[in-house]
Amino acid sequence: MTTEDAVTAEAVGSLGGTDDARLRTLLTSLIRHLHAFARETRLTQREWETAVEFLTATGQTCTDTRQEFILLSDVLGLSMLVETINGHSDPGSTESTVLGPFHMTESPVRALGADIDLVGGGEPCVVSGVVRAADGTPLPGAVLDVWQADPQGFYDVQQLDVQPPGNGRGLFTADAEGRFWFRTCVPSAYPIPTDGPVGVLLKATGRHPYRPAHIHFIVSAEGHQPVTTHIFVAGGDYLDSDAVFAVKESLVKDFVPTDDPSLAAEFGVPNPFRHARFDLVLERS
Known part of the structure; x- marks a missing residue:
């Protein structure tokens, strides 16, 4: 039996x-x-069938520009758990966080100082920093893959008929002193897509779909472990209730209001503007 x-x-x-x-x-x-x-x-048999139907619908929702399974992993906390398990061991290195479902296309190569906001309409912003090794040595030639949503909270791959390809994205190479800087707009909080199975799950469990304002980074340098991370806007909404559990205190940074015509001219942005400093430390591989 x-x-x-x-x-x-x-x-x-x-x-x-x-x-x-x-x-x-x-x-x-x-x-x-x-x-x-x-x-x-x-x-129960019916619960098992419902689970199979849900997973089937999740797969059917995936496209070349949408990854519903990663989104499901994100909202269940699995993505963040895997990141935490595999996080860097050096306590001085920049903390990692989730990749998210919108790293779906290659970021265009851009010169330092370029503007990744191709549509406008947001508050002008400059993000700058230095990529260093754990001992403080600058890492010249470090590569920074950057992507973010537009001021309305949509990524370019979500609005192929509205945003030009590569909007909000850039692939930058740090200078001889490990420095980087680029222009953009201040990111805003936004809801993750709720028109698919993940949205049904969030509604059924009474959860909101919002992510706090952030910019994504993947940073790499020869001889060092790459890091996938975010910079979050200090003082923004949902920092304590991110729908994908990805906020870490060390990644929350001030986007400082700056009224300095000469500095604005140097960066090539209107004055006043917001300036965020984000230094990154990579662990040796």
């Missing part, structure tokens, strides 16, 4: 011929935890 435990044991046993030891470990643990979840909750 088949028992609940026997089903689990048989499923785990079927993996005995898996040559890849890591794959066998992962699948064994997955089966055991899934089966334990079903036993603990006394999962």
Whole structure:
């Protein structure tokens, strides 16, 4: 007579011929935890069917410019948990956070100081900083992949008929002293997409879909571990209730109101403007 435990044991046993030891470990643990979840909750047939339908719809929502499964991972906290598990060990290095679902296209190569805001309408802003090693040594030639939403909270891949490709994106190379700077607009808080299965899940659980205002970065340099991170706007909404659990205190920075005509002229922005300083420290690989 088949028992609940026997089903689990048989499923785990079927993996005995898996040559890849890591794959066998992962699948064994997955089966055991899934089966334990079903036993603990006394999962019904209809609930199982609903879960399959939900996951099917999640996959069907994915396109070349939308990754609903990453969004699902984000709102369940799994993305942030994996980032935390695999975070850098050096306490002095810049903290990582989630990639998010909108790193879906290559950022255009731009010169230092270029403006990534191609549509306008937002508050002018300059972001600058230095990329350094853990010992404080500047990292010349460090590469910074940057992307953000427009002032209305949409990424270019969400509005292909409204925003030009590459809006809000830039691939920058730090100078000989590890310095970088670029022009943009002050980011705004925005809701993650709610017109798909993830939106249904958020509504069913009474959660809001908002992310605090931020700019994404992936920073890399030869001989160092790359870091995927954000800069969050200090004082903004949702810093304490990010829909994807990605806020870290060290990444919250002031976007300082600046009234300095000479500095504005140097950066090539209207005066007054906002200025955010974001220095990054990479851990040696």
